[in-house]
Amino acid sequence: MNYNFSDKVLALKPNAIREILKSASDPGVISLSAGNPAPDAFPVDAIKEISTRLLDENPIGVLQYGISDGYTPLRNTLKNYLSTELDIIKEDDELIIVSGAQQVMDIAAKTFLNEHDVLICEAPSFVGALNTFRSYNVNLVGVTVEKDGMKI
Numbered sequence: 001m002n003y004n005f006s007d008k009v010l011a012l013k014p015n016a017i018r019e020i021l022k023s024a025s026d027p028g029v030i031s032l033s034a035g036n037p038a039p040d041a042f043p044v045d046a047i048k049e050i051s052t053r054l055l056d057e058n059p060i061g062v063l064q065y066g067i068s069d070g071y072t073p074l075r076n077t078l079k080n081y082l083s084t085e086l087d088i089i090k091e092d093d094e095l096i097i098v099s100g101a102q103q104v105m106d107i108a109a110k111t112f113l114n115e116h117d118v119l120i121c122e123a124p125s126f127v128g129a130l131n132t133f134r135s136y137n138v139n140l141v142g143v144t145v146e147k148d149g150m151k152i
Helices: 016-024 044-057 059-063 072-084 101-112 127-134
Strands: 118-123 139-146
Touching: 044 059, 101 127, 118 127, 127 139
Parallel strands: 118 139
Antiparallel strands: none
16 A cells, blocks of 8 residues: 655654664663663652542543643643742743643744754754754754853
8 A cells, every 4th residue: 555645754764762762661771871760760659649639539620631731720830930939931921831842842843943944953962852853844053062052
């Protein structure tokens, strides 16, 4: 069977992170490359207790889809903290809760970059970020990094 994929998908290259994680998932391998936390660092008992309480108190609210900018009570709590404690956002500023750095890079690229724009990045850079930016067909220009930052 022949599949017709978009030009964007056809231009994608194998994901190095995925390949690293395949090796890192082997219990006999101690990986220093994937950036995964140590398994014993996960607060399993605390998460189990919190999950049980949430499912007992508000099962539908926990299991139902939420709004795309994140759980409103969490957003409001964070906005209050960032405003009152750190003074880095103002009352009318908005805040989006994301699932990780990769999602932030995708949203930023989608928001600010047009096809063929030039994006200056550190060299070396996080391969996940580079793959995200490449998927928007931008021209990546790597700048070496010294002790005090990018070599301007």
